Amino acid sequence: MGKSSKDKRDAYYRLAKEQGWRARSAFKLLQLDEEFDLFEGVTRVVDLCAAPGSWSQVLSRVLIQGERIGRAAWEDKRYNEILRLREAGEIPGPSAEDEGPPATEPRQDVKIVAIDLQPMSPLEGITCLKADITHPSTIPLLLKALDSEYDSSSTSIEASHPVDLVLSDGAPDVTGLHDLDIYIQSQLLWAALNLALCVLKPGGRFVAKIFRVKDVDILYAQLKVVFESVIVSKPRSSRASSVEAFIVCSNFRPPPGFKASLDNPLGSATKLNSSDTAVSRPPEPTRRVRDDGITELDLGLDNLDLVQMNTRWIAPFLACGDLSAFDADASHKLPEGHVSLDPVQPPTAPPYRQALEERKKQGGAYGKTKLGDLR
Amino acid sequence: MQHETHQLPVTAVAFSGQDDILLTGEGNYLCAYDSGDKKLLAKQLTFRAQAIHGIILCEDSPSTGVIWGGFLTRRFHLDRSGSGFSITLGEVFSTDDWILDAALDPGSSVLALLTAHNALWISIPHTDDDNGLHDRLVPGSNCILYSAHIRWLSDSSCLIASGTAFGDIIVWSTAPTQSSGKWSAQSQIHYTFPAHAGSIFGVQISPWVHFPSSKNKKIVLASCSDDRNIKLWDISDLSAASPGLAQVVHETGFSTTPGGSGNASPPLLARTMGHISRIWHVRFGINGTATTLNSLLSFGEDASSITWSLTAASKPTTLPYVLNEDHVVAAHAGKNIWAVDITADGAVATGGADGAMALSPSPEPIRESEIPRALLGPGGDSFKAYGFVGRNALLATTEQGRVALLDLSSAESTASTIIAEPLPELRGYSVVECTAGLAFIAGTNGNLYSYVHGCRQLYKVTELTGKAAGLFAAHRASGGFALLVTSVVQHSALLLLLPDISAANEERLPSTQLALALPAGFTVTSFATVTVKGVSYSILGARNGYIALFSFDGNQSDTVRLVLIRESVHGKEAVTALHCVPTDFEDEHTYTVSTGRDGTLAIHRLSIACDSVELYLVHQLTLPFGPNIEAIYLTPSGGLWVWGFKSKHFTVYDVVAQREIMSVDCGGAHRNCAFQPSEGGGTFIWTKASKVYRMTQTALPYELLNSGGHGREIKSVAVTTLDRGRQIVATGAEDTNIKLWETVVESGFKCLHTLRKHNTGIQHLQWSTDGTYLVSSGGFEEFYVWKISSGLPYIDLGVICESKHPRSGSSDLRIMGFDLPESLAGSFEISMAYSDSTLKCWRYMDKSWQLLASADYLTACLMDVKSAHGDGTAVLTTATDGNIVRWVSSDGQQDRQLQWISRHKIHQNAIHAVTSINLTDGSRLLMTGGDDNAIAFSRISEEVKTLLIPRAHAAAVTGLAIVPIDEAKFWLVSTGIDQRVKLWEVKVNIAKAGVEGIEVKMLQDVFTAVADVSGLEVCKLEGGALGVLVCGVGMYLWGVPEERGIGAIRGQFDVDLYRPLLDLEAPEVKNNAAW
């Protein structure tokens, strides 16, 4: 696919390049923020699985530089224009959403730690660590980065100055064996949650990428034990055709007496247990007419979690990003005079890079040589 | 709902040493096949909602074994009683983590399981005097593994290799022991080392084995990775050992520091690179009795398996051993081989993501050999032209003008007979045409010879007026041969009719000669004859893609008439082969089969009625190789073979079985070559750099079971209307192919054809009401109209691409959905929903297209469009913004105006599924499934009222279908990415306003092993019952229960419906010790 055709196929890919983001994922975080006000009153943040760093860029611009990045950054101007034209046949004016230069109010005592397996180009004011989030040795690393006084010889794995928000955008290299990929993704989510349990302050928030697939309801049920509210959200910048979504967990409330444990981290083997709930028959279906006129039918299925002893629960779904936001699935016309830009960050080298190079040395195009000849 | 049949990725395979049984894991079914006759013996549901990822059999009693998948494991037993065969299952055990490998101890009682966090579990079935055990004996670490292998080295200890996500391998051993009733295990680490630059996808430990040029037996570790390398390590030295796993945990997983507390790397024995993408696994081929390591097998994402042989390195500077690529089997479609098993004698079974199993016998590499020129006689003569006159009998002309017969019956030494010493007219130039038992030879001066194999003699047939350019022979149904001779200069050709000849007394063979005037520019490339109603016809194919039909009475030379000429039969490419189906006397029509250098096989119906001769194209599809297709061959067993070239390979392909028969790396397409088909392959002869080579294959390189599946996930499915006779299922996939299927519950899905024309993944498919047209859309505005007919010879179902939309390929827009409302036969008004938010309406008739109207919605990608009836709207669309939109159209003088009038935000995000029924009051009930987990029922009349079930599924709802019951009630079947299929009862009381009269109840909720579900359709099963076909990564067919059957659970909520979920799927809820 040519550079320009990718720009057309994916509006966010083009916008990211134009606005200097290292990845199109920046818009996912921005749209989640638009819906959930993620950065309200937040100064201390951990960004897990952060490379190449577009989420960290967002954090830097919002928290450190105090910028306000509004909807105008990802709004498809045509949307409101078409609607306006339809309504009154009026001459289109400038989009109402167009804002003046963003107000800047840098925040005090901002602390941002970003972690990834892959090396990440430095960002001013952000501590970048190269580490595996599933690995226990990462916990002391993170604690040290958050608090320079942290004594790494101590056995404590709790932050003395906890953070307000833990983000994780981790995704494995998928294999195509669906249930294995689902399992690995859930392990990344567990790892992120374990780190969050160590560093998050009560009332804090946890936002993480999740695959909405088979058994995702088991994960929802577990998250619901430690957070008051668990909502699964899909930003407009995430393609409808992908299983990716983000779990927004608010009001961290560790159960009484809870201590994060290194030897017994949460994961598939260790589950959170909530207070026992009696197995009850689900109530009769109920109907409710919403403000928008749609009748919602509650089949009582929601109470299935009671039947299933909290092992399965379907978190409420909320799409985020206004409808005027660019549609990640739509094909777009390129603005006039469009020049396709190079990505802000070149992609990192895959593990098979050496293999590619060796093969090239062995003689031209991929696969031309008999592979067994190599040594 | 009841499982009927499926086509699912094969995620586990195992040979049972007994009775040649092959066991496979297909989703959550354990299947047993007879590897001899390829029949399914039994299929058994194993786990409720978990696919099988591994099967092993007990060494000492091959009818018992263990399966595992996800967190679960279960023992099984194969029972063969007389003609019956069944699988019985033991208890389900759950571990607390993903199981990567399992191995039974030599006594087959202790099962060792290793999980993705390197924990070892032991499972022992309980007996009368033993309570058994199922527990974790070695706790895990926190680093995640991608692969592991357990090998029992003795009755009481196992050696384990664990491959991490970040390139390290840990080799450790453990000895589970029992003392005073309690089990425990001591473990030791032998090696922890960085092995690869990417995730370790496969590790395998050999037993103690002999090694080439090494006196001592060794234990070898093979590993493969994301970095495309395969490595062999010598781990025989197990003396280095650090106790316990716990302390290395901190060191492993990521960035191991060499020389840290872990041990040094074991010696690297060999390394190679293979496969064009990720390598999933490696297996050893160990000769059963001799315990010598003779080969290594690797397989992966590229859907091929490679056999490597091991030899000692010649150069002392490099590693001590070399892995040589012995042969490659590419039997699976698309991507990914997931499972492999290998027998002691080297037979290999692979299971693919395409749902097929490939069985390869012990590989005997067939090699090419040169046919020595010395066989052609003295004087350094060389090959000119050649062809087969019989099995293993190759007739050749030489540079010097000799005619030689080569006997190829022995693979090593070829013998020859010189039929004719140098004939001056054959020197430097000769053309040869061979058919069974007969050959025709012509040279520079016009003498035409015939070689009769029966008497090993050369005869003169006639004298031509000039040098012959081409000879084309064909059998005549009435007996004898027809030979078409073309010349270099003239626009005419000579048709010779000869009787059957086995031996002739005369010098010269008798023949009838007819002159045939060729149309201008018609260079003959193929020829066939047929007789219909007593009239003989000759069909000629040309280099420019034309075919021409001539008729003749058979005797007088003045009656050869050109009756028909047709252009673009194979585009502008040469028509390389022609075959006519022989007729019975009453037949007024027949069929011609042709191949061309456009890569297609075509079938025309030739119909002859009162002087009018017509040729209708009824089938033309691109073959999976090419584009240089060269010949057609009908096998004695009803196969239709074609052969030709694909890049550097000569390929033989069976069109009926849809499989490759033979493939020879011959360096590229050759003008000079010959192929003699025989059972299991044949003999291919080719000239390369003025040398002549041969390669003979006598057995198929692999057998296929359950073949025909897509290479990638299915994106769209359509079934011909239920009330029409024959039911055909069409599926379109991300692999860009469309497949037509017949569902036979007994034998599974039978793929009838693969339509290869799209260049992008398929977005949508729909049948015309009468089932004669299939319409498909994809990316790049690709949009094709396919015409389907049946009753064709050899292939039964004929498929042609009748037309493509004029804008196909002209932009990068996707046509996400479309609707073909009922209309006159062959004429459609097609509404298309585009990815850039436009809606277009076209009229299609008789291969012509007319744009009726075009309009924009907003900025969201449209997902689908449905034609409406009666309510004033023209169409309804759905989009990624969760709206359903109503459109009206008004006919203007010039063109039609299309405009949307209202939109209704039903879902929060994309609408993935839509179906509808018309209610008796003229309103319409539209059911939609969204990315937001919801199912909505929208009643559409003047206004739109919606009833929404917000948490209908745990993930996106991607498929909806209706099972009609009666006027006031129907069933809705829904499915989604959560891999559940739900059956809902929907009652409609139209008298009530809006959606007040709509009652919805869930009746059933079952797991489907189909991942990434993209859609579902209701279809008819044999016997008339209804079924539900779920498509995504594979296909799964459910039988819909009778309404009576479901009555028992209707109206009440059945807790037991969910009870098994508690037992099997959810690992038990444990108290966290730290709380």
Ligand SMILES: C[S@@+](CC[C@H](N)C(=O)[O-])C[C@H]1O[C@@H](n2cnc3c(N)ncnc32)[C@H](O)[C@@H]1O
């Ligand atoms: C989708 S990208 C994150 C993009 C990032 N949020 C941004 O905006 O630029 C996913 C990242 O997860 C990282 N990752 C995957 N597994 C990890 C692990 N175990 N520990 C740390 N990072 C991991 C990958 O290296 C990759 O950079």
